[in-house]
Amino acid sequence: MMKSSETEREDSKIILLANGVSDDGDTYLKIPKFYTINLHLLEGMMMKATEIDLQLPAGTCISGIEGWCNGLLCLSSSSKTDLFLSNPTTRKHWQLPSPLPKKKTESIISPSQEICVYGFGYDGTGDDYKVIRVTEDYLNQGIGVLKPISQEVQVYSQKSNSWKHLPQFPYFIGNRRWPNPGKLVNHALHWVMEDSDDDVIAAFDLRTEQYHTVPLPPEIVERKESANPSSKSPSWPWILEVLEGFLCVMKRQDSTTLNLWIMEEYGVKDSWTEFVFQKFPSVVCPNPVPISISNSRRRKGEIFFHDNRYVFSYDAESQMLRKVVFFPSYIASSGYPLISSSLVQPGPSC
Template structure:
């Protein structure tokens, strides 16, 4: 068993195991402990699991922060089943905002987005981030994602009133100020606080289209590698409320109220060609 080549051990054996089994197998040897603890192995395992899973269920689940205290739920987009997730938050108080999730890690915030944590639900490990020193009274856009160009996780806090962007680097374990220029001030829509949707290596937000010369809401994106903003295009409907990713495409949730029977329906639109407005499909 000990003569198994490392590449076979990693690619054909360990990457197929559950997180619970991997945590136990850390005790087998120092070599196994180092291999399983390596962040690169975690990324490789997730990629391999996606290839093994023919139903692609990994990308069809949505993490939901429930209204009741200490509850997280997982929504399966195909079956529409909601599963309770018993995470047992290791914090002094319950997180009130999920900033985003990426590669099995979840970025959460407490106390009105004053205290930030990176949390691994599988291992229950967590790390508190330094104080970003932002004004609690000012509106911000938030985001969390992985920059593959530098192998780094980043957290963003973008001021909607001032030309100020704070970027946290997990590698440097510190916040830094980055000045941006979109030509206008940022104004966001119904979601508060707005969390960035990670897609194509960039965080995306839905902001007020009026300030961008459009009647409909506008999608903007922040490239995590280049650390620059760009305008992706207009939303397909004035009642767009949130962004997502469905079937490898940027998606849009549209709220449609019926004044007659006083009901509310939601439509899902996908952008089949990234950045092409005419490619929106219901």
């Protein structure tokens, strides 16, 4: 399997946000916790993740990870309006100014729901860190049915320390209850969006601030077109992730088989390579997120996945799935960033 030249493997760690049920009996963690593990230290026995203190300013309430790049995390509050850039290595932080007020629309329809997603990345051409914010208003037309009314896009530039409005995407986030942050690959942020009734991989180029799409794996398109709408068999959605610096698409074939595609040449449809993982039961690992591929001689070909309370390893040769890391708290679905230690400053005055 190819390796991305952009992926740093030395001292790589996974930083996860715990935001759920804890082992001490609390029904909910009012103060989210962050955990770190070093994947290079995993040897045989299951280890416990280490809690870390980001030393955020007093009174700061963080509820989500909205992106990660070059050792920095983009963190948000529950209101999705208070944003911080944080370096877990140096414990330095930078609070972003508030996003611009929403533009007034001429629509006479009052939205019943707002969806907001973010993305964070580095513009190498302009030597600038950027945060993109996409908000959409929806009209609830019934259980699980949302009709998009409007969309607004803003981008933050660290260099100017300001936000500006951008033209809206040609696509909508769609009927997704928990949309994920943009996935950073090839200087662009990527989301699963909807074009009419079809899913697309929509992208925002951080250098040009232009939109484009990335082709889906042909097998995903073919299976969707051939699917029987009257079938009573469970249908699993496809999920967009990043693995070793490459775009990655996952979809369950059935309750014991996981299909994974990696785009080995960015933007090239024929470069999607499929991997089929047998003996990958959904009852054990229902929502796997790929986080790393082992590069050591002893564990070559082993892939690490995260799912709620554990990190799993899957050995493709033996088809063995095992738990290797335990988290004391339920890990929220807001982010699973694999980052490397860095000394990058999160803000100009840090």
